[in-house]
Amino acid sequence: MMDVSLRNLKLVNVIVKEGSVTKASEKLFLSQPALSHQLKKLEEEIGLKVFNRLNKKLILTETGQVLYRTSEKLLTSFNLLNAELDELKKGKKKKIRLTTECYTCYHWLPKVVQEFRKNNPEINVQINIEATKEPLQYLTEGKIDMAIVSSKSNNPSIKFEPLITDEMVVILSKENDLIDFERLELSDLKKQNLFLYDIPEEKNYVLTNILQNDISLVNSIQKVQLTEAILQLVSANLGISVMAKWAVTPFLKNNDLKIIPFRANQGQRDWFIASLDKITKIENSFIDQIKKDFKQ
CATH class of the missing domain: 3.40.190.10 (Periplasmic binding protein-like II)
Incomplete structure (x- = not known):
């Protein structure tokens, strides 16, 4: 099985671009004999000629063309890799x-x-x-x-x-019995129907952290997928919901809705x-x- 190294690909690439072994050796900081030796060794290892030598010129063979095309792709990727690693080392990212x-x-x-x-x-x-x-x-x-x-x-x-720390608040209709409260305790929600997002229960912050998985704190729980749908139901005074204040604020232009915070740090997240x-x-x-x- 052949094993062409990145070093060999770079050797072929530079010889092609510089046009001669002499110029390529200068580019690679090698002596001309050393570079010629490496090229000869490559050809021996793969058992194929990479260049034909015509009138002191190096002409790529079919094998050489394959190596050169591959070197263009891999060396470009390798250079990009080094550049990205260098950026990461400097604490920079793209x-x-x-x-x-x-x-x-x-x-x-x-x-x-x-x-x-x-x-x-x-x-x-x-x-x-x-x-x-x-x-x-x-x-x-x-x-x-x-x-x-x-x-x-x-x-x-x-x-x-x-x-950051955000605040979970109760959203309700202005027709709701709790409308005159300035702040709410969990015990105040006993008679309320609660609309929650339709996500796995273990990932529902309101259920796990606010209610502490105690569904007896509310009258019932109904799961709904979309924020807009939840707020439509709340606006119709069919129940309440608990959401982050920043999530519901854009919808408060609806005059039928009001938000009320919890007492103490109950709603802090x-x-x-x-x-x-x-x-x-x-x-x-x-x-x-x-x-x-x-x-x-």
Whole structure:
């Protein structure tokens, strides 16, 4: 089995581009005899001639043409690889791959990306929506660089950095019996029908963290897929919902809706940036953009 090395491909590539062994040896910082020896050794190893020598000129054989075409592809990829590794070593990146564990985050995430790209047009931000189902799994498999999550895992390979804190609020119709409350306790929801997102129960923050999986705290629970559908049902006073304040605020132009916060820190939710490697300078810039948008 033949074993053509990258070094051999570079040898052929440089000889072709420089037009002679003499010029190629200067380019490769080799003596002419040393380069000629390497070329002869290559031809012996593969059992095929790479160049025909006509009137002191080197003409590629069919074998040589195959080697040269391949060298163009591989050396270009190799140079790009080295350049990318060099950028990473300097703490620079040209691409950020991320996801979030919550589909409702996609209400604000595109705007953050848009603002970030204004000052960093050379950075390609890729949002992996598929990874929302299992963000930490995608992270450990190397399919994304960062995940925006509201809960930590015990995996020692994953680093969690505090990102933002948002507030979960109760959304209700102005016809609802709770309308005059300034703040709410969980016990106040006893007679209410609660609309939640139709996602696996273990991933539903309201169910697991607000209600602590105690469905007896409300009269009933109904799962609905879309934010807009939930708010239509709430607006018709068919029940209430609990959402992040930033997620529901754009819909409050509907005069039939009102939001009421919980008492104490019941509705506080912490978000983290999960990553495997040290966060780069450009990734930190993106994180700063998230924090800036939330402050506004």
